[in-house]
Amino acid sequence: MSNNLALFTDLYELTMAQAYFDEEMTDDAVFSLFVRRLPPQRNFLLACGLDSVLDYLESLRFDEDDLAYLASLGKFSDRFLAHLRDFRFSGTVYAVPEGTPIFANEPILEIVAPLLEAQIIETFVMNQIHVQTVLSSKAQRVVIAAEGRPVIDFGPRRMHGIDAALKAARAFYIGGVAATSNVLAGKLYQVPVAGTMAHSYVQAHEDEREAFRRFASLYPETVLLIDTYDTLEGVRRVIELANTLGEQFKIRAVRLDSGDLLVLSRKVRRLLDEAGLGKVEIFASGGLDEHKVAQLVASGAPINGFGVGTSMGVSKDAPDLDIAYKLCEYAGTGRLKLSPGKPILPGRKQIFRESKNGSDTGDTVARADEQRPGRPLLEAVMRNGERLAAGRVDIESARAHASRQAARLPDRVRAIKPAEPSYLVEVSPELSSYQKQIEDRVRAM
């Protein structure tokens, strides 16, 4: 896989850049990144992906290999390719911190940069904020449903590619997931790694007892997977092992991965308790999502933690967001388009979030220079292509921020059911009037 991502862009970004270059359209543009509508199954989104965007903007370079490929397409002038050879991102980025809850039509990020620069970064910036926000938002729902029980990421095998699986582990951790099974993500992002054992280990041994005995002797505090052949037989074999080992038995938990998890967890709990193994916990996995987790928790299933894979890993119920990166100002003039159902709020903006007694009550999207009640959410994270302190937030701080900010949301919004009424987001009168003014200007063209 390529490390140089300068060409990770849609072809039209570069043909437009060639045109801007020829036309000497070098003024600053403002592009705004926002989600037009939330999926019906999301009351809010958890902004994520900024760190990857800033890494990319700092290191964006076209190398000779890239330029040779572009030249081979026959669409670019030598002068333009020479310009790309010296390309550096020199703009300013305003963003909400990673782990901030956001709503429809609220800018997650705004970029102020010469038009050509702000244009060619579109594809990468959208891609990363999109996937990481999709995944952190889904994960936080699962974490909320688990009501304090740890949730472990088991998704790498069915996520969409290597990059998604790595970024997911990070986004999930920010969203409150306790650990990932993904070793490379652990190494790259300092996320805790965790894991148990697979059916293949049990199958490869001549019998299940032998598999349990061997694995426990190597990893005394491990989690044993008990459903390869028969869950209740499996737990009996764990109990036999405890009887054999006595004081040496330190198995931390058993894992259920199939069948009716509520019924089985109760039976397994009873068998363990009757054997004096009250300390051995029950860990459940297998096709879980936030709704199944919530149901198990509500039913009082004696489950101490959850391994969640595919449904969280591909955000199965809402794998995409209606995310847009739109030009909203060029050369000092607000810009928008009139395509039906796709409004743009012109100019640079700010989000003000109001609260009452420590609980957030609603947001107003305003022009950037307005003073309004509530705390402003967008802050400068990069200036002239260089990261500012606010653009260097470590993963633990982002996780803590996400948890604190989610706790401030009204209960109905934080819930996994659709919020009724939904969280209030308004546009300030000043921004509305500016939008009207720009619309009139465009219609008069």
Added chain:
Amino acid sequence: MSNNLALFTDLYELTMAQAYFDEEMTDDAVFSLFVRRLPPQRNFLLACGLDSVLDYLESLRFDEDDLAYLASLGKFSDRFLAHLRDFRFSGTVYAVPEGTPIFANEPILEIVAPLLEAQIIETFVMNQIHVQTVLSSKAQRVVIAAEGRPVIDFGPRRMHGIDAALKAARAFYIGGVAATSNVLAGKLYQVPVAGTMAHSYVQAHEDEREAFRRFASLYPETVLLIDTYDTLEGVRRVIELANTLGEQFKIRAVRLDSGDLLVLSRKVRRLLDEAGLGKVEIFASGGLDEHKVAQLVASGAPINGFGVGTSMGVSKDAPDLDIAYKLCEYAGTGRLKLSPGKPILPGRKQIFRESKNGSDTGDTVARADEQRPGRPLLEAVMRNGERLAAGRVDIESARAHASRQAARLPDRVRAIKPAEPSYLVEVSPELSSYQKQIEDRVRAM
């Protein structure tokens, strides 16, 4: 992003490998990769991702940095880490060629290798076959719906991460997509790249006429996007431009990206034709999937090509497959598990596809050494860790294979509606009896 993907694995793969190492379980294992059930909206899947798997297996190495990280976890012995330092994949891989239609419970790939080797590659192998098969299968549906009109991949901005977007461009091309907007994918995989212009280009100019005139002067044969402000006004401005430029006017097409595409395409077609611009084609995009494309085609919409983004890019209606990589033999003995709803066919297998008059009629999954009617689909693509000729198939050949193989499927199976009855897949009597024998053995443990 890391180039070294040895640690792209679930933690338990490595703890199990440590256990196999300590227990001297060095015999060969057979793991089978298959999809347990097709999503209800898929009549078949288009196998894809083998090339990435073989690349990975050839180059898999643990570097010192990886070993230091593993050592820091406190779960691995020095002897085992030294073993990983010298790790090379030495196994044999059997697979169906990329672009082969496959069905539930049919092995896409079987790996024969020492247990430890076959175990630790699980996560990567599943991840890549999964995402690429998900995406190629979805894309082929869109291509079938377009009935010969070109389909262009517009999805990179909303696909799940960089790797998915790159692999998608390749998988889509194999599935019959004509080109991608993703420049890096074009460079890496020699997929044709294509693109038009964005709303931002039109917005950044003082008016739409100026934008069209400028872009057409730089790229005379381009596609002009006409819905930024008003689609019908937009096409009138294209016609004005044609009148002004006369012989110089060579615009290839206009693009519609919002509104009612059927109604607008008819009106735009009429306006173009009345202006003597019968050669200017209409290209449509905006929230398309195979169903919308099929409907436009069935309604006779005068649309010459489709740009398809998010829905294809995340396979929105079926973003995941119930894919499994399961131990089915160890040390010469068939293996399975008895977990409810998750059967495993033991031992190494072959798929025989029967046909009549050039049309495929049904498959039989059999033991690998059986001789049965029909053509065998699995072939050796790697032996002793080295690629065989059958493992070196270029992308154009894979694309041609996919197209030929899909053409052999019964019409009801190739259709985008659910096939009734579904394609017939049987298990051979010999394999059934072997499965029964192994089940009895396991139950008697």
